[in-house]
Amino acid sequence: MSDNPPSDRPGARRRVSPGSELVGVGEEVWMDVIQKMDEVYSDLLQYEVALEEKNARLEESQQFILSVLTSMSDILVVCDRLGVIEDVNSSLEDFCGRSAEQLRGTSITELFADETSRRQAQSLLAMAGDKGMYDCELPLRAYDGTPVPVSLNCTPRYSAVGKSLGMVVTGRPVGELRRAYQALHRAHEDLKRTQQQLLHSEKMASLGRLVAGVAHELNNPISFILGNTHALRRYAERMHEYLDAVHAGMSPEGLAALREDLRIDRILSDLSPLIEGTIEGAERTRDIVDGLKRFSAIDRDENKSLDLVEVVERAVRWVTKAAREQFRVSLSLPVSLPVSGSAGQLQQVVMNLVQNACDATADIEAPSLEIVAEILGDEVQLRFFDNGPGIGPAHLPHVFDPFFTTKPVGKGTGLGLAISYGIVERHRGSLRAENRPEGGAVFTLSLPRDRAAR
Numbered sequence: 001m002s003d004n005p006p007s008d009r010p011g012a013r014r015r016v017s018p019g020s021e022l023v024g025v026g027e028e029v030w031m032d033v034i035q036k037m038d039e040v041y042s043d044l045l046q047y048e049v050a051l052e053e054k055n056a057r058l059e060e061s062q063q064f065i066l067s068v069l070t071s072m073s074d075i076l077v078v079c080d081r082l083g084v085i086e087d088v089n090s091s092l093e094d095f096c097g098r099s100a101e102q103l104r105g106t107s108i109t110e111l112f113a114d115e116t117s118r119r120q121a122q123s124l125l126a127m128a129g130d131k132g133m134y135d136c137e138l139p140l141r142a143y144d145g146t147p148v149p150v151s152l153n154c155t156p157r158y159s160a161v162g163k164s165l166g167m168v169v170t171g172r173p174v175g176e177l178r179r180a181y182q183a184l185h186r187a188h189e190d191l192k193r194t195q196q197q198l199l200h201s202e203k204m205a206s207l208g209r210l211v212a213g214v215a216h217e218l219n220n221p222i223s224f225i226l227g228n229t230h231a232l233r234r235y236a237e238r239m240h241e242y243l244d245a246v247h248a249g250m251s252p253e254g255l256a257a258l259r260e261d262l263r264i265d266r267i268l269s270d271l272s273p274l275i276e277g278t279i280e281g282a283e284r285t286r287d288i289v290d291g292l293k294r295f296s297a298i299d300r301d302e303n304k305s306l307d308l309v310e311v312v313e314r315a316v317r318w319v320t321k322a323a324r325e326q327f328r329v330s331l332s333l334p335v336s337l338p339v340s341g342s343a344g345q346l347q348q349v350v351m352n353l354v355q356n357a358c359d360a361t362a363d364i365e366a367p368s369l370e371i372v373a374e375i376l377g378d379e380v381q382l383r384f385f386d387n388g389p390g391i392g393p394a395h396l397p398h399v400f401d402p403f404f405t406t407k408p409v410g411k412g413t414g415l416g417l418a419i420s421y422g423i424v425e426r427h428r429g430s431l432r433a434e435n436r437p438e439g440g441a442v443f444t445l446s447l448p449r450d451r452a453a454r
């Protein structure tokens, strides 16, 4: 540092020569002053550095905010409490075809398309001043002068000390949203229609299968009822002829010859099997129609608390009465199995399962069925294990189909499991068929446990 001239910088040391002491001020005082000035100078330097750092950070965050605002696809307007625009983002500039400079200082209401929307906007923005406003659709004037509906959101803006400064309005042209929504809606409608068509064709297909099955099932008994009735009519004519001859007082020889000729004896011996066959056919038709009626479950409303143990025991008793002696049924049941529904219908389900097991084990030397019941939480589960041949893998997916049967004509209608499935479903339960790894089939019947019965 030079002695002469002294520096003007704040805090620069001013050397004082020994002979130039001021009157009344000692050298120590000067030294003190100089030291203080030094300290102030270094403080100032530090402030300057800190200020520069803060400034750099401020610029960075401004840059960041600017880049966010610029890349926003939604339009954005910042305005003061009177609705005077303070800033906008580039989406709004593009939308209305005016620059931020042109827009600053103008009223936000000028952005709206017409007088009506301007008035609406004014009252809405006045109301939104405190609470904000969401998803309000109003038309703004686009760069080409056309009104474009925009979905607007308005949020109040506050200073650091909570003073209201104005608001921030963002918006998205709803044309775009609406188009996307309409496309989505169309796709949804198409999907619903396709699903309905699919359902409909599935329904029609199963109805077709059902009708074909019914026709096939009924065809057999009806055709032999018809055949038998035709034969009976022919026989009746010949009997008439013979009886007329008897009443007309024909000679015994003539009657014997006529009897021979009309084969009256054969008719008489045929009559009984013909009538039996007709009755059987009619009964079979009645059974099929009966099965169909049960299939559509006319008495679906019955709903009583019941003990499934009693139902199972009764069903087993009834089926085994008619079964061959060797067929052994072992029961492993708890004291009670409370369920609710129709005892008659559930008995029908169990009887069919027992009958099926009995039929399936017909060729087995020691045919057996084991019925095991358990209460599993909210569910009552019955399992039917038999030692028959099991269900062929190709048949397994069809055992619950109406009219699916592997039994010879006259033995099974193939409605048993289909009806059972419907009944169990109406009892909010499930019925499942599987094969056991060790051979034989297992049917699992699950029903909701009746909580009220405890």
Ligand SMILES: Nc1ncnc2c1ncn2[C@@H]1O[C@H](COP(=O)(O)OP(=O)(O)OP(=O)(O)O)[C@@H](O)[C@H]1O
Pocket: 352, 356, 357, 360, 386, 388, 389, 390, 391, 395, 399, 400, 404, 405, 406, 407, 411, 412, 413, 414, 415, 416, 417, 418, 441
């Ligand atoms: N325990 C079983 N083991 C092997 N196959 C079975 C068993 N239970 C049912 N099935 C198969 O499922 C088919 C359909 O059974 P379902 O009870 O519906 O009719 P069905 O017994 O043939 O006739 P219906 O019950 O009307 O007299 C049977 O024909 C048989 O092929």
Ligand SMILES: [Mg+2]
Pocket: 352, 355, 356, 412, 416, 417
């Ligand atoms: Mg059956």
